[in-house]
Structures are given as structure tokens and as C-alpha cells.
Amino acid sequence: MNKNIKNYIKDSLYNRRIRRWDKPSVNIFIMPMKLGIRGLSNAESKKLIKKAVDSWNTASKGRVILNIVDVQKDADVIVRWRQNVSLLCGVSDCDSVSNGRLRSMTMTFGIGSEFLNTPVDKKELYSLILHEFGHILGLGHSDDKEDVMNPFSSSDEPTERDMTVLKILYTFPVGMSDEDLFLRLENYVLPSSRKKSHDMISFMDILGKHNLLLGAGVPV
Numbered sequence: 001m002n003k004n005i006k007n008y009i010k011d012s013l014y015n016r017r018i019r020r021w022d023k024p025s026v027n028i029f030i031m032p033m034k035l036g037i038r039g040l041s042n043a044e045s046k047k048l049i050k051k052a053v054d055s056w057n058t059a060s061k062g063r064v065i066l067n068i069v070d071v072q073k074d075a076d077v078i079v080r081w082r083q084n085v086s087l088l089c090g091v092s093d094c095d096s097v098s099n100g101r102l103r104s105m106t107m108t109f110g111i112g113s114e115f116l117n118t119p120v121d122k123k124e125l126y127s128l129i130l131h132e133f134g135h136i137l138g139l140g141h142s143d144d145k146e147d148v149m150n151p152f153s154s155s156d157e158p159t160e161r162d163m164t165v166l167k168i169l170y171t172f173p174v175g176m177s178d179e180d181l182f183l184r185l186e187n188y189v190l191p192s193s194r195k196k197s198h199d200m201i202s203f204m205d206i207l208g209k210h211n212l213l214l215g216a217g218v219p220v
Contacts, residue, residue, distance in 0.1 A: 004143040008165050009181070011140030014100070016178040020138035020169045021076075022101040025065040028053065029075030035083050035111055039119030048122065049079060052130040056137060059158040063170035064137065077136055079107045090128050092135035100175040107132050127154050134162065138169050 013019065030049055033042045053066045069075055089110040097103060109128070111120070127148075134149045139162070142149040147159050158166070172181055 005161055005165070006182075008140065008142040008144075008147070008149070008161065009168060009185075010178065011142075012138060012165055012169060013140070013178055013181075014097075017100055018138075018169055018172055018174055018176045018181065019097065019100045020102060020174060021064055022174050023064075025067045026077060026136070027067050027069045027075045028077045028079060029069055029072045031072075031078065031080040033081040035081055037111055037120055040122065040125070044122075045081070048126050048129055051126065052133050055130060055157055056133050059163045060137070060166060060170065061163075063167065066133065066136070076103070077105045077107060079109070081109050081111060083111055090132040092132050102138065105136055107136060123156070124154070127156065130156070130158075134158070134166075137166060139165060 010016075028049075030046055033040075033045045050068060053068060057065055072078065090107065091110070092105060092107045094102060094105050109132070130148050131151075131153055139149050141151055142161060142165075144150060144159075144161060145152065146155060146161075147153060148155045148157070148162050149165075168181070168185070172184070
């Protein structure tokens with residue numbers, strides 16, 4: 001198994017066990033942005049968030065769906081904006097978790113005060129939003145610079161590695177230990193680039209068979 005993707009999988013576990021949402025859809029509420037950022041209206045910020053949500057929904061292939069809602073009390077995840085001293089930053093906090101099952105989270109975007117006068121780089125902001133929604137889904141950090149979940153990523157879409165680790169999280173049971181997980185995966189070489197390979201196809205085969213054994217009824 002590729003060392004980088006093994007580290008990626010490990011970083012996506014919590015206390016060495018799978019932690020993720022255990023329901024088909026996750027509701028997102030976006031709080032109004034009232035910072036007065038130059039070149040970025042509240043409507044534009046919501047548009048960037050929706051674009052990131054759509055990208056991850058495509059990547060998950062129906063295993064889990066992010067759904068933007070209009071009522072805060074219906075939300076599993078709250079997205080908010082704060083002014084801070086740094087340039088751009090994002091933090092995703094798990095507010096409630098039960099036996100490895102995510103229950104509620106808060107995503108906070110920090111915008112440096114300099115953007116009150118200097119236009120924000122929307123491409124950079126979108127990459128940050130895309131990255132933070134990966135954390136919302138349960139993904140950790142990747143060592144590969146191409147991946148959305150690399151801490152210094154400038155990617156504008158999830159890579160094959162991002163999608164594969166996401167698939168692993170949502171194929172195997174919540175709470176599965178790293179030992180059991182890697183025992184299932186040890187004979188399979190995971191993708192090292194965006195391009196699909198025979199190893200990738202073989203790996204997807206085992207995940208498909210695992211879903212059939214679980215009776216998951218989820219397309220793979």
C-alpha cells in the first residue's frame with residue numbers, strides 16, 4: 001500500500017477507529033457573512049459553498065449527501081464567518097459524537113482584516129472551503145500536494161485518493177479499528193495519482209464486494 005495514502009487513511013481515523021456520519025444526508029446551514037469583505041458578497045460566499053458541496057456530493061457517489069438548508073435548527077453543520085488576524089483559515093469542530101458517529105459540527109472561516117480593503121482571492125477561498133468540507137465528511141489530511149485534503153492544497157476538485165479514502169470511511173462500519181481495516185486492505189495498492197489504474201479497479205472491486213456482503217444497497 002502506498003505510504004502516503006496509508007497515512008491519509010490513518011489521519012482520517014479518530015482514536016484509531018472510523019468516525020463519520022451514519023446517515024444518508026447531512027444538513028448544512030450557512031450563517032450570513034457580515035464582514036464586509038471587499039469583492040465578496042454574502043451571495044457570492046454562499047455560491048462558493050454550494051459549489052464545494054456539489055463537488056463532494058459528486059465525489060461521494062451517493063454514500064453521503066451534503067444538503068444546504070434554510071433553517072438553522074434543522075442543521076447538523078453550522079457554517080460561520082469570523083474576522084481574524086491571519087489571511088485565510090478554516091476550522092471544523094466536532095461538537096457532538098456518539099460511538100464514532102458524528103452528530104453535529106461547526107465550520108468557521110477566518111478572514112483577515114486586510115481583506116476589508118484588498119479583494120479576497122476567490123480561488124484560494126474556494127480551495128479552503130472545499131478542504132474544510134472534506135473534514136466535515138470525516139477526512140483527515142493527506143501528504144500528497146495534489147489532494148484537496150493536503151493542508152496546503154490549491155486543488156479545485158477531489159482527487160482519486162480523496163474519493164478513495166472517502167469511500168473507505170463510508171463503506172466499512174463506524175467504529176472499525178485501524179487493525180481490522182488495514183487487514184482488509186493490506187493486499188490492495190491504492191491510487192497514487194488522479195489517473196485510474198488496474199490496482200485502483202481491483203481495490204474498488206473489493207469495496208464493492210464488501211458492500212454486497214453488508215447488504216448496504218449503496219452503488220459502488
